[in-house]
Amino acid sequence: MNGRVKVIKLGGSLLEDASRRAVVLRGIAASWKHGERIVLVHGGGKHIDAQLAKLGIPKRTHAGLRVTDDVTLPVVVAVLAGTVNKMLVSELIALGIRAAGISGSDGQTLTAEHHPPIGGVNLGHVGRVTKSDPTLLRAILGAAILPVVSSVAAAPNGSLLNVNADAAASSIAVAAGASSLVFLTDVAGLLDENGAVVSSVDPSGDCRQRRHASETRGGARGDECRRHECIDRTRNSDHASREPGSADNGETTCCCMTNRLVHSERSEESTVAQRRSLFGRGQVRHGRPL
Template structure:
């Protein structure tokens, strides 16, 4: 009995120590705006999704103004497959004809967005789902005729998102925009960066299914812990990035150039990576910062 009680006290002490370690980080981030982009395999596994959703709710409870921006590439591909429509990419961006655009709307707005809102609202009345077309949040134009209805964001109207935040809710934003001639598919990395820039956010977190940025993709020990804005510019201009990484790196550089303090790439399939990165001294991904600290 005594041994059991001692073990329980030791566990309780460990939990208390974790909270004490987190205290300065909670104080540091409370009141700040953080934009979280969510996508990749971490979104497809229901158990992982529930962990991520719980972490997001905890950030909100800790006083952070959290905006969740999501993609849903696998959901789009699945629905395209069901409808026997082709899947094509160019330079890391989905080629989106009119039929594919309808599928993007159905998958992102009708399914993924509402699933995330439902999961968040299991914790209470905490989340409101919108698309970038609502309130003209993302005003877009065609990025490249060869890509079809892939949009380049011309402007971001933050009124709707700020109203949701000010009312105490978490905006969950699907990466679809609108233009004079209809809807546009917006790359979710770009959408998150544009929202963060317009809101004057402190931090962007890209939750994906990779650990971060590697110096050498074939070497698991080459994970880059920290990269400055100047180094990120050099990497983007080097021509060595894989096509799928180009839009993400461009969005990171633009965010840093606009004054966002830091941008992080985390592996959302790693349990509670978001909490470990924000509230502890552990480096679990890659952080892009303005300059040498």
């Protein structure tokens, strides 16, 4: 890729609520128009829940993960790679942005392995991302099109797997040598074991320590533990896993931006400038309201 990219992960109520989503997408569109190269990665858990309920299919979770059996998988793929992905693409197009939607399985953008059982419970078609290939993303960005990636990966045998969107975004950021990885979240920010917002994280080990504390003391939700893990993986990634020639020292700055950003009524130019100020070298930062 010519110039480094920013990977943004969107999920939770910021994705579900149309008015909040609209403000977020306007901010992304403004950044794109100001020359930032963006890859948007999304989940869609609440949309999946709604579709399962319509179809009368029970929702099952274990250890914070969706149990994705043979009946649930087609719904997950249809909602993530279809409904939600194309919704975001069409809304970006309405904002004057050329966008293209793909799933992580397209072009082997995301490769995953089956998640092992947890506590003896088989999670079904749930995957753990093992590799990301940015070739397709490079081609899309090279055509001045903003890629929108759903969190559906492919296993080496070709089967589709439901993967965590935070992990998907982290893997893509590492593979693409992204300048920054932004988690747009509907909680106050990155949380510690007591549920308090962490203003900054030392990449040398705080992520791993906080994740361990969250898991052992029960002070954070399952997705919060996984976000710690994703940041840890991104910050400690080997340069060899990055795209060749991706940039200077290959550092990726991580940032958790709060739900308060959607209340911003400031001008697009001001919003873009302040968003850029969030990313400092050598640390993981919790975003302030814009």
